[in-house]
Amino acid sequence: MSGTDNSVEILEEIRNLTKKKLFWQRISACCVGVIAAVVLGFAMIVIPQIEVTLNHINDTAVQAQDTLTEAQTMAEGITDASNNFNDLLNKNGDGLTSAVKSLTEIDFDGLNQAIKDLQDAVGPLASFMSKFR
Secondary structure (H helix, E strand, C coil): CHHHHHHHHHHHHHHHHHHHHHHHHHHHHHHHHHHHHHHHHHHHHHHHHHHHHHHHHHHHHHHHHHHHHHHHHHHHHHHHHHHHHHHHHHHHHHHHHHHHHHHHCCCHHHHHHHHHHHHHHHHHHHHHHHCCC
């Protein structure tokens, strides 16, 4: 009977090992279930927030593109204004140069002397006419 006792012991040991394996498999299954629930909950919370953030980023990118377009238009306007100013200076440069040259050629000492001579000549006549008032 020792052969049957031996096989009973082996069967009991197999049963005990199977119970331990089953226990650990249940714990593993519970852990996997908890992890899956956490990941699912996290996804349900985070994905809508990510979508909102991406929409904000898209709106901001569109606004940035519009701003860059406006800045480029403004820069082109400034360039055109600068070119127009250069054209104006080129067209009127000769006239301005001749006007400045004419002003520098005026003999201010001679002009002052002529004014003084005119005052000397007209002064006595003005005195004489003021007596008839």
